[in-house]
Amino acid sequence: MKPVSFERFKKAIDKAVEYLSVQVVAEETGEKPDYFFIKTDTRIVKFLFAEVQAIEAQREYIKIITPTRKVMSLVSLTSIAKALPGEFVRIHRSFIINLRHIDEVQSNEVLIGKDLYPISRNYRDEFFKKLGDRKLF
Structure with a gap:
């Protein structure tokens, strides 16, 4: 609605075309990207799947936790869970964790x-099944 310069409009279109072409190439080759974008306030933030330690639900928001930052976004935990790769597992109604970052499992807690x-009891079996698939001994 606001007046936008042609230069800015062209830059936005070029960015969108580049993004969509990368998505099309990834779909055609069967490659999945190792990152995702999350909108937070006025920014769109890029995260590598490998750097995400946990995702915490806070009502209708989620908090993405990495070793260096914590970012809030207006997304449901259920919707983001569908987009995450297999190294992520839901362990509680409010938490999804990355198996790569687990230091210890202590009875009913993950460090x-x-x-x-x-x-939680509801997610315990699924968590230990995924964890068991990765155990050596």
Whole structure:
């Protein structure tokens, strides 16, 4: 609605075309990107799947937790869970964790760095099944 310069409009269109062409190439080759974008306030933030330690639900928002930052976004935990790769597992109604970042599992809690995340009864079996698939002994 606002007056936008042709230069800015062209830049936005070029960015969109580049993004869509990358998506099309990824779909055609069967490659999945190793990152995702999340809108937060006025920014769109890029995250590598490998850097995300946990995702916490806070009502209708989620908090994405990495070793260096915590970012809030207006997205449901259920909708983001559908887009995450297999290394992520839901362990609680309010938490999804990345199996790569687990330091310890202590009875009904997972330790990632200095943070403890609870494992609920509803998600316990699925969590231990995925964890068991990755155990050596």
